[in-house]
Amino acid sequence: MSKAILYDSTLCIGCKQCEAACARQNNLRYDDGVASESVQSEHKYTVVMTKGDKFMRRLCMHCEHPACASVCPVGAFHKTKEGPVVYDVWKCIGCRYCMATCVFSQPKYEWGSLNPRVRKCIMCPERVVAGKPTACAEICPTGATKFGDRDDLIKEAQDRIRQNPSTYLDRIYGLHEVGGTCVLILSGMNVEEFGYPASAKIGDTPMPEYTGRVMERVPDFIPVWSLVLGGIYWISHRRAEVAAAEAEERKNGGAR
Amino acid sequence: MKFKFTFWKTVFLVIMALGLYSAYVRYAHGLGAATNMSDQFPWGFWIGFDCLCGVMLAAGGFCMVGAVYLFNVESLHSVVRPAVLTAFLGYLLFIVGLLFDLGRPWFIWHQLIYMNPHSVMFEVGMCVMTYTTVLFFEFLPNVFERFNLKTPIKWIHKIYPVLIVAGILLSTLHQSSLGSLYLIMPSKLHPFWYSPALPFFFFASAVAVGLAMTIFESTQSAKALGRHLELSVLVRLGGALLVALWVNALLRFEDFFRRDMLRQIVKPSYEAYFLWLELALSFVIPITLLSFRRVRLSPGGLYLASVISLFGFITNRLNVSLIGFETFVGHHYVPKWTEFSVTLMIIATGFALFGVAVKYLPIFPREELVDEGFTLSKVMAPNVSPVLEHAGD
Numbered sequence: 072m073s074k075a076i077l078y079d080s081t082l083c084i085g086c087k088q089c090e091a092a093c094a095r096q097n098n099l100r101y102d103d104g105v106a107s108e109s110v111q112s113e114h115k116y117t118v119v120m121t122k123g124d125k126f127m128r129r130l131c132m133h134c135e136h137p138a139c140a141s142v143c144p145v146g147a148f149h150k151t152k153e154g155p156v157v158y159d160v161w162k163c164i165g166c167r168y169c170m171a172t173c174v175f176s177q178p179k180y181e182w183g184s185l186n187p188r189v190r191k192c193i194m195c196p197e198r199v200v201a202g203k204p205t206a207c208a209e210i211c212p213t214g215a216t217k218f219g220d221r222d223d224l225i226k227e228a229q230d231r232i233r234q235n236p237s238t239y240l241d242r243i244y245g246l247h248e249v250g251g252t253c254v255l256i257l258s259g260m261n262v263e264e265f266g267y268p269a270s271a272k273i274g275d276t277p278m279p280e281y282t283g284r285v286m287e288r289v290p291d292f293i294p295v296w297s298l299v300l301g302g303i304y305w306i307s308h309r310r311a312e313v314a315a316a317e318a319e320e321r322k323n324g325g326a327r
Numbered sequence: 328m329k330f331k332f333t334f335w336k337t338v339f340l341v342i343m344a345l346g347l348y349s350a351y352v353r354y355a356h357g358l359g360a361a362t363n364m365s366d367q368f369p370w371g372f373w374i375g376f377d378c379l380c381g382v383m384l385a386a387g388g389f390c391m392v393g394a395v396y397l398f399n400v401e402s403l404h405s406v407v408r409p410a411v412l413t414a415f416l417g418y419l420l421f422i423v424g425l426l427f428d429l430g431r432p433w434f435i436w437h438q439l440i441y442m443n444p445h446s447v448m449f450e451v452g453m454c455v456m457t458y459t460t461v462l463f464f465e466f467l468p469n470v471f472e473r474f475n476l477k478t479p480i481k482w483i484h485k486i487y488p489v490l491i492v493a494g495i496l497l498s499t500l501h502q503s504s505l506g507s508l509y510l511i512m513p514s515k516l517h518p519f520w521y522s523p524a525l526p527f528f529f530f531a532s533a534v535a536v537g538l539a540m541t542i543f544e545s546t547q548s549a550k551a552l553g554r555h556l557e558l559s560v561l562v563r564l565g566g567a568l569l570v571a572l573w574v575n576a577l578l579r580f581e582d583f584f585r586r587d588m589l590r591q592i593v594k595p596s597y598e599a600y601f602l603w604l605e606l607a608l609s610f611v612i613p614i615t616l617l618s619f620r621r622v623r624l625s626p627g628g629l630y631l632a633s634v635i636s637l638f639g640f641i642t643n644r645l646n647v648s649l650i651g652f653e654t655f656v657g658h659h660y661v662p663k664w665t666e667f668s669v670t671l672m673i674i675a676t677g678f679a680l681f682g683v684a685v686k687y688l689p690i691f692p693r694e695e696l697v698d699e700g701f702t703l704s705k706v707m708a709p710n711v712s713p714v715l716e717h718a719g720d
Contacts, residue, residue, distance in 0.1 A: 112366065138511055144452055145434075146443035162441045165430020168448050170369035172511050179366045180430070182359030187430040272514045281510045282447050285526060289450065289500070296499060300397060300492045307399035 073135070074154040074199055075221035075253040076208060077228055080260075081238050082215035083126040085119055089207035089216055093117045096195055096206035113179045116192040117207060120265050127265035128216065130207075131156065131177040131192035132245060133253035136277030139169035139178060147189075154221065154253040155194035163189060174249060174273045194253070221253060228257050244270065250277030339675055346672020349665035353427055363663045368652065372662035375648035376670055377424030379505055380641050381417055382455070383529075383536050387544070388414020388462060389498035390537030394567075396491045406560055408469065408690045409548060410541050415462040416680050418455060420673050427669055447507045454501035461494040469688040503530040509647060517651040519592060519602050522582050525647075531578055532609075535571035536640050538564050539613075539633035544681075546630045551682070554691060556626055565629040569617040572636060576610040601642070601650045609639025 087106055094101035099114050111118050117130040137156045140148040147162040148169060165187060170178045181187035195205040203209070204218035211217070217224065225246060232239045244262045245252035248270050256262055263269045353361035364371040391410035394400045426432040438452045464483060471480045483490075506529030513521055522528070542564050549556040583589050592602055613636040622628030653659055684690060 141443075141445045142448060142511060143443055144446045144449040145437045145441040146446075147441070162434075162437055163431060164434045164437050165432070166428075166448060167369040167430065168446075168508070170366065171515075174514050176367070180358075180369060182365070183357050185354070185357050187358065268514060274514075278511050279445065281513060282507060283445070285507050285510060286445060286447065286450070293496065293500075297492055297496050300495050301488075304397050304488055304492060307397065311399055 073152070073221045073253060074194075074218065075133075075224050075255060076130075076194070076205060077217045077219070077224040077255045077257065078128050079215050079217070079228075079231065080125065080127050080256065080258040082213045083119070083128065084213055084215070085121055085126040086212065087119050088210045088212065089128065090115070090117055090119060092206040092210040093192070096198075111177070111179060113181045113188075113190040116179075116190065122265065125260060127258070127262065129266070130254060131194070132175050132248075133192075133194055134249055134278070135251040135253065136249070136279050138172045138174065138249075138278035141279035141282065142168045142172045144168070151196060151200075153196070153199045155196045155199055157193045157196050158189060158191070160188050172278070174268050174278065221255075224255055228255055231257060242270075247275045249273050250275060339679065342668070342671050342675045345668040346675070349668040350427070350672070352665055353669065358430060361663065361665045361669075363661060363666070365660075367656045367658070368649075368660040370648060371660060372649070372666045372670065373424055373428040375645050376641070377428065377673060378421060379644040379648055381421040381424060382502065382505060383533050383640060383644060384540055384637070385414040385417025385421070386498065386502060386533040386537035387540040388417075388465075388537075389495050390534055391541055392465065392491055393495050396487070397495065400563075402563060403560060405557060405691070406541050406545055406564070409544055409685070410537075411462065411465045412469070412681065412684055412690055413540065413544055415459070415466045416677050416684075418459040418462060420677050421455070422459070423676075424670070424673055447504050447510075451501045451504045451508070454497045454504065458494060458497040458501065461490055461497065464490055465494065469684075469690060472689050473687065498533075499530060502533040503527065505529050506647075515652060515655045516647070517598050517654055518586070518588065519598050520647045520651040522586065524578070524582050528575070528578060528582075531571070531575050532640050532643065535568060535575050535609075536637060538568040538571055539636045539640075542568065542629050542633040543637060546626060546633075548681075548685060548691070552685065552691065558624075558626060561626055561629050562624060565617060565623050565632070568633065568636070569614065569623070572610060572614050572617070576614065579606075579610075598650065598654065601646050605639055605642040605646055607639070608642055609636050612636075613639070 090106065091101050093099075093116055094105070094114075097116060099105075099116075105115060108115055109118060109120055111129060117128060120127045120129065133150075133154055133156045135150075137148060137150050140146070140150055140156060143163075144166060145162045145164055147159050148156060149159075150156050167178075167180060167189070169189060170176070170180060178189045178191045180189060195203075198205060205216075208216045208218035217227075219227075225243065228243045232241055232243075238259055239257055240259060240261065244256040244258070244267065245254055256267075349361060358364060362371055362373070387410040391403060391407045395403050395407045426435070429435060438449065438456075443449050464486070468480055468483055471483070503526035506525035506527070509516055509521065509525055510523065542561055545561065545564075546556065548554070583592060592599060613632040616622045616628060616632040616635070619628075622632065649660055
């Protein structure tokens, strides 16, 4: 069963311990300077944003049907059966199609490096495989970031909404967006206000389907189009041959 | 050896010097230092121009090969070789451009071992690789003829039908697939340019560009080489270009109509200005020009209409790849000067290589000049030395 992260922004106190734990887990520098940065970057995979007394976390959504994995020409991204979308740096050629594609704009790049890597939250795959929660979920003091089975977390989220309809908006962001994600968000205000793409805009269709519709025709297109082109070639050259032969015949006929 | 500085030579050298410095910045300090790309704009001018426009502008090769060898249009025979040469150089330079843009260009060969058949980029990569090989074989007879190697020419002629069919098949696939690259970004690319029909537009416009580019390069090289311009060929190409432009324009109109965009595109907005520029340059002006018989029959008019439409389709590719993302991102992307100068260096290299190739290889056949009985041209034909002076043209 697929694992997931449930982030309940109403429980979040903005302590940013998840940021620090994430940095430790991924061997990234974390100090006051990094803590004050409010955008994700190649050295900050997750960020806690503040708006008045409201908080919101951003991290890779770990789509059920990840666009990054489908567009990568060398398959450097793949979805593991446990849920995380992980990155194999040794395959990457640096085309950055994953970055251009991601609706959540999650992959970030080491622009200053001479051998740059794509950087994003990879959902602590070693921990997940070992049965442990992600670093951010483990450290969260209020349970705002919770790790578990996706189906269980969905049920729990629905229960929370039912029990406190005044606290929550009646929506779980990530339940259906782009075919579902492994990060689910509960909130009292619209996540779009924190820069998440609007559900209506990104839709429920898994992103790979947009290209899949075209790509699945390619295997049929190649033989059919080759035959058509070959046929045109044959006909147009046969015509010239026939015309030449006829001209020859007429000439011979005239001489006789 | 005497080296004389002419205007174009000086321009060429300046471009190369700046380009080499920019290349140094790119490889010594990374993409961040050499470009204005960012996490918000991961694809910049090098993808938009060098890759999308580069491949599009090299479409003349498959268009002319298709016309002459597939449909057996004998009258266009004289433009096939320069078109194939342009395409071959174009694809080589596209690969050079890619080596600048890729973050880890030294792993470009990973494409061959870690294949992901679901990826449009993978399809484009494989097609470009095989098509460049096909173009190499289509170009080889020039070299063989130059050194009078009869046997290999015979071999090439044996596989020619395969080369022709493969070349057109591969071109159809990757020209359209460059449009398919953007199909997965419906929420990011502005609705003026995002359309499920993008692959069709990219292919249809590549055909129009192939024709316009052939007119452009024939005129240009005739001027540079002091050759006689075959008006009959240009007129045929111009007629075909007019048809291709109409087809493209109708496809675009139908798409806007079906997606209910017609009312939005006439309302002034940042994107609308760029769309108007694109539509005016690629359709309105050249179609109007070419509708006049007088223009269609004059080399100057054909040249002008072709160049304007080329600029139009270049605008289209830049709109799809850059302008169309600005609203989503929320800020503008303006390429750094180093990005422009690398691109300029690549273009200048292309012109120079074209000049060298036509000087040393039988790209423009001489017999036809004799056939047409232009004694003056016959005398002038072997004297092609001025070509390098115009290398930067």
